[in-house]
Amino acid sequence: MRALGQSLLHKPVVPSFSARVIQWFSRYGRRDLPWQVADPYAVWVSEIMLQQTQVAKVLDYYARFMARFPTLAALAQAREDEVLALWSGLGYYNRARHLHRAAGLCLSRHGGQLPHTLEALLALPGIGRSTAGAILSLTGQSAQPILDGNVKRLFARHFLIEGDTNRSAVQKRLWALAEKHLPETGFAHYNQALMDLGANVCRRSGPRCDECPVSDTCQALQHKRVAELPQRRQKTGSPRVSMPLAVLIHDHQSIPAVFLCQRSSHGIWPGLWFVPVFESASQLDDWWKATGLPQGHAGEPITHVLTHRQLVLKPRVLRCATRPALNDQADAIRGRWVNVAELTQYAHPRALQKLLQQVGLRSDPNQARLGRS
């Protein structure tokens, strides 16, 4: 067009992150929801309800709730029973109790309305930083960032934030991003759009990157790592269990054999054969002494992950040229020597294989062939 414009804009410029988000909202965002109003009370109620339920279900409950408690004062004056009754079916009833309690506090502390500062909102039960930010920003009161689960996912992907998103260090980075990209104007639409994008476009599984207004700058998409973000903490618990083991091997007549015993029908690897397992290192020591075996040596611990626990296999290893004499103490655990070539018939395999590899025995289940590594 104009000469000036052409000279300055000879390269296409990518609009800012927030500009693209807002642009998307103006085209595709829902703007007809009943809580999309300037009333902080209405936004508050909806935000609490939406924390736990999908929009479709909230619509129904929200309408009934607001019909009965159209104002904060009406809610504050109600009995908790009645609030809970209207909440019935939404679940997470503590949130209804908090809502009710907070309404009472607004009456006594804030002249019957929700406070207008982040600090005062955060002091109310059931309102955390994200909900407080939503109340202030969606009503246009002040520019505050939000960070709900959907936005966390979007940010973690777009800005390639690695690490468990619930860890405080990661949360910090995400909040910093939320602050950094919050626009000075249009923040209400921007925040609303972020939540909608996170929920419906940047979905946990099956994200619709082709519909995303910021896919051009999405680092996870560029690196093909959308599916693996956000990272969650590794599954809870799976306690580490120490498993002292006696690994006895002999190479008599060049056919290696391992001392195995059958596991009970309960617990780990029921009925399968494995090297002798002991409750504790001292029990292993006692048994070892009682059998009259030579010292042996401690092998490297091996971690073996099961569904519900991590086994730390702690082998004590003895490898001899000939079959060592085991006195009747060995019988107490009903063990027997098994040629390595026959292991596959007994086999619980992966853990055993790892162990045997570690002491220099290689067992190949397909070839049933073994040798020194």
Next chain:
DNA sequence: AATGCGGGGCT
């Protein structure tokens, strides 16, 4: 049937 989820409260 089992697992994952997520904002906020609580310790």
Next chain:
DNA sequence: AGCCCAGCATT
């Protein structure tokens, strides 16, 4: 900083 909540969605 980390655990718990409690019920639905997802796998």
